[in-house]
Amino acid sequence: MHGLMPEQVLLWDGAVLDRFMPMHLLVGQDGVVERAGPTLSRVFPGRALMGSEFGDLFExxxxxxxxxxxxxxARGGRRLRLYPRDRVPGAVRTGMRGLAMALPESGQVLINLSFGIDVVAAVRAYRLTVADFAPTDLAMELLYLAEANHAVTAELRGLNLRLDGARLAAEEEAITDPLTGLKNRRAADAYLARLCATGVPFGVLHMDLDYFKTVNDSLGHAAGDLVLGEVARVLRRQTRAEDCAARIGGDEFVLILAGQTEADHLVAVAERIIAGVSEPILFEGQVARVSASVGIGRSIDHAYPDPALLLADADAALYRAKRAGRGRAALAFDKGSAGVRRPVNNVLP
Amino acid sequence: MQGLMLRSMQAYLRGTFGAEVWAAVVREATLPVDGFEPMLRYGDGMADRVAQAAAQVLNRPADVLWEDLGTHLVTNPRHEGVRRLLRFGGVGFTDFLYSLEELPDRARLALPDLQVPDLVLQEVGPDRFCLTCKFPIAGATRILGGVVMAMADDYGALVVIDYVASETIRIDVPEIRHTTGRRFDLAMPGA
Structure with a gap:
């Protein structure tokens, strides 16, 4: 039935055409624009479209x-991809796509255009409003989706940042010694491993407190905790942000100084620490006194430094420092005076 | 949706009444966390529990708090995105009202697993509409009421709304162009 109906010719007036296809063009056989939909005039502000050459308007x-x-x-192609030749200053280039059909008899070409995916950029560049689109156009849905997507992405980014903050806090907790706020053994091991892996030269100070047990036994654990806190303060003063100061055992500490391998400098740091630690500490009206012995290892003593090697060097030097009398620093592989430096303070109990 | 509502309520209470009030709400509701994530799922009943606790702490009805939250979501510049997404619903306020029925589908386009209230609009008389909102959270209808009021203002329409049943809002529109309303540009600001 359907196929047998005689074809009807629809006569549309311009207003209907403008509403259904606000981005249409009617181009005569000579290539001159005879009609243009209202939205297209927004794309070419200040330019009369009617009477213009199609080729002058679009690429x-x-x-x-x-x-x-x-x-x-002529090639029978009807799908078009085109770009307006006029460009809004500062705006991104927005393309259009369209469909062209030759009208019977008159030879005119009717073209209907759309911004396609470039609609997001086009509404900005040409300051388009809802009225510039046919109600059947999915432009609003596309704009809506672009904004909804933007909002969802922003929320997810916020969620990621908050989760990442929580992860960092948890990680920080996992590598921190809760009593002193210094790093713990795990953090020191990881830091050493990283320096060795990246080939950054460094110095390691292994420190053991002297007379700590005496303080614990005579003044109690609270006094011991106070002493540990004071020691941490001394260590923090002697370290830069890129260094690692860790408490790795009851009264054992490790200081890793990135980029510092000069013997005199490392010994000077150790002696300043020993001097600081040896300052008397007041606890409930009583004086707590400790001192410290320090063994120093340096990555440059080895062709292939690795964490275990360096810790063993520092530990061996620490043992020599202790044997030579307390409150001293000793350098691994030091020839002079068996590697033990002079005592730092003479106020030991 | 639960997460979004809880997060919005949290932001609204903290922003409007301060962090201490929010901390008191967390205590009152005996929440296992001190804040909600908009993109995470929470059990049914959590949102109403938080609203009840807030009502207790602030000594005002939970319904009023939900409604204020709806208004806040549309009018607060920090949530400009909400207003913009709603304004895409139509050129005028009546178009907007009809677009509410499409809202669940639109929302699911952006977030496929989002649980959204079921919204049905009926034109029950001249300039009179009934909007029903089916959702497991009791506060949803009140949020919607607050949103509709604020959007009417945005479009410049004068409306009167009544909560005629737990899931139904009656909307009277005595004047569709009471003021010029707020401007709406299709282009996203600052993007």
Missing amino acids: LRASGGAASLADIM
């Missing part, structure tokens, strides 16, 4: 490069 793209409308129609 047509077809497979094989630029083309003219006549070429495309």
Whole structure:
């Protein structure tokens, strides 16, 4: 039945055409624009579209490069990809796509255009409003989706940042010694491993407190905790942000100084620490006194430094420092005076 | 949706009444956490529990708090995105009201697993509409009421709303163009 009906010719007046296809163009056989939908005049502000050459308004793209409308129609192509030749200053280039059909008898070409995916950029560049689109156009849905997507992404980014903050806090907790706020053994091991792996030279100070047990036994654990806190303060004063100061056992500490391998400098740091630690500490009206012995290892003593090697060096030097009398620093592989430096303070109990 | 509502309520209470009030709400509701994540799922009943606790702490009805939250979501510049997404619903306030029925589908387009209230609009008389909102959270209808009031203002319409049943809002629109309303540009600001 349907196929047998005689074809009807629809006569549309301009207003209907403008509403259904606000981005249409009617181009005469001579390539001159005879009618243009209202939204297109927004794309060419201050320019009369009627009477303009189609080729002056748009750059047509077809497979094989630029083309003219006549070429495309002759080749039977009807799908167009085109770019307005006028550009809004500062705006991104917005393309359009469209469909062209030759009208019977008159030879005119009716083209309907759309911004396609470039609609997001187009509404900005041409300050378009809802009224510039046909109600059937999915432009609003696309804009809506772009904004909804933007909002969801922002929320997810916020969630990620908050989770990441929580992760960092948890990690920080896992590598921190809760009593002193210094790093713990795990953190020191990881830090050493990283320096060795990246080939950064460094010095390691292994410190053991002297007379700590005496303080614990005579003044109690609270006094011991106070002493540990004071020691941590001394260590923090002697370290930079890039260094690692860790408490690795009851009264054992490790200081890793990145980029510092000069013997005199490392010994000077150790002696300043020993001097600081040896300052008397007041606990509930009583004086707590400790001192410290320090063994120093240096990555440059080895062709292939690794954490265990360096810790063993520092530990051996610490043992020599202790044997030589307390409150001293000793350097691994030091020739002079068996590697033990002079005592730092003479106020030991 | 639960997460979004809880997070919005949290932001609204903290922003409007201060962090201490929010901390008191957390205590009152005996929440296992001190804040909600908008993109995470929470059990049914959590949102109403928080609202009840807030009502207790602030000594005002939970319904009023939900409604204020709805208004806040549309009018607060920090949530400009909410207003913008709703304004895409239509050129005028009546278009907007009809677009509410599409809202669940639109929302699911952006977040496929989002649980959204079921919204049905009926034109029950001249300039009179009934909007029903089916959702497991009791506060949802009140939020919607607050949103509709604020959006009417945004469009410049004069409306009167009544909560005629637990899931139904009656909307009277005596004047569709009472003021010029707020401007709406299709282009996203600052993007």
